[in-house]
Amino acid sequence: DAKTTQPPSMDCAEGRAANLPCNHSTISGNEYVYWYRQIHSQGPQYIIHGLKNNETNEMASLIITEDRKSSTLILPHATLRDTAVYYCIVGGGNNDMRFGAGTRLTVKP
Amino acid sequence: SAVISQKPSRDICQRGTSLTIQCQVDSQVTMMFWYRQQPGQSLTLIATANQGSEATYESGFVIDKFPISRPNLTFSTLTVSNMSPEDSSIYLCSVRSGTGVLAKNIQYFGAGTRLSVL
Numbered sequence: 001d002a003k004t005t006q007p008p009s010m011d012c013a014e015g016r017a018a019n020l021p022c023n024h025s026t027i028s029g030n031e032y033v034y035w036y037r038q039i040h041s042q043g044p045q046y047i048i049h050g051l052k053n054n055e056t057n058e059m060a061s062l063i064i065t066e067d068r069k070s071s072t073l074i075l076p077h078a079t080l081r082d083t084a085v086y087y088c089i090v091g092g093g094n095n096d097m098r099f100g101a102g103t104r105l106t107v108k109p
Numbered sequence: 110s111a112v113i114s115q116k117p118s119r120d121i122c123q124r125g126t127s128l129t130i131q132c133q134v135d136s137q138v139t140m141m142f143w144y145r146q147q148p149g150q151s152l153t154l155i156a157t158a159n160q161g162s163e164a165t166y167e168s169g170f171v172i173d174k175f176p177i178s179r180p181n182l183t184f185s186t187l188t189v190s191n192m193s194p195e196d197s198s199i200y201l202c203s204v205r206s207g208t209g210v211l212a213k214n215i216q217y218f219g220a221g222t223r224l225s226v227l
Contacts, residue, residue, distance in 0.1 A: 032214060034215075036218075041223075042220060042221075043113075043201055043218035043219050043220045043221050044152065044201075044218045045218070046215050046216070046217065049214070049215065087151070096140070096142055096154055096157060096205075096216070097142075097154075097203070097216050098154065099144075099151045099152040099153075100151060101151050102151060
C-alpha cells in the first residue's frame with residue numbers, strides 16, 4: 001500500500017510556480033521522500049529526494065516539514081513540458097519504490 | 110543516471126502465447142525490479158529480480174505467470190506467460206545501485222514495453 005496522499009489533479013499557469021503537496025504522516029525515521037514524474041507514454045523520471053532538509057536541484061525544490069509528515073515539490077517556473085503525473089514516494093535503503101496514484105499536473109498557457 | 114534499454118518497446122500478441130521482455134543496463138546495478146502499469150493506472154511492483162537466485166514476487170504475482178531471470182548485474186528478463194487480454198499493460202524495468210556511478214537509493218526506470226494482447 002502507498003504511504004502517501006496526493007491530490008488527484010492540479011492546474012498551473014505557464015511560467016508560474018507549481019506547488020505539489022504530499023502527505024506522508026506515517027513516514028519512519030530512516031525513510032526518504034522521493035519525487036518522480038511520468039510524462040505520457042514514458043517511464044517515470046526521477047526528480048528529487050530528501051530526508052530532513054530542504055533540497056534543490058536543477059529541476060525542482062523539495063520542502064519537507066519539520067515533523068516530516070508532509071512535503072511540497074516546487075517547480076519554480078512551470079512550462080507546458082512539465083505536464084505529467086507526479087508521484088511522491090517514501091522509502092529508501094533496501095526498500096523498493098511503491099507508487100500511489102500521484103497528482104496529474106496540467107500546465108496551461 | 111543509468112541508461113536502461115528495454116526490448117521490445119511494444120508488441121501485439123495473441124492470447125495463450127508468451128512474451129519475453131529484456132532489460133539491459135549500461136552499468137552494474139545491485140537491484141533490478143519489474144513493474145506493471147495497467148491502462149490509466151499507477152505502477153505496481155511485480156517482483157525483485159535477484160542475481161543468482163529466484164526472484165522475489167509481490168502478492169498477486171506468481172513465478173509460473175511471470176518467470177524472471179537475472180543472469181548478471183546488468184541484464185534481466187521478464188516473461189509474461191499464457192497471455193490473456195487482461196495482461197495488456199506497460200511493463201517497466203527499474204534499477205537501483207548502492208555503489209558505482211549510480212546515486213544510492215535512487216531508482217531509474219526504463220521506457221517500458223507496451224503490450225497488447227488480442
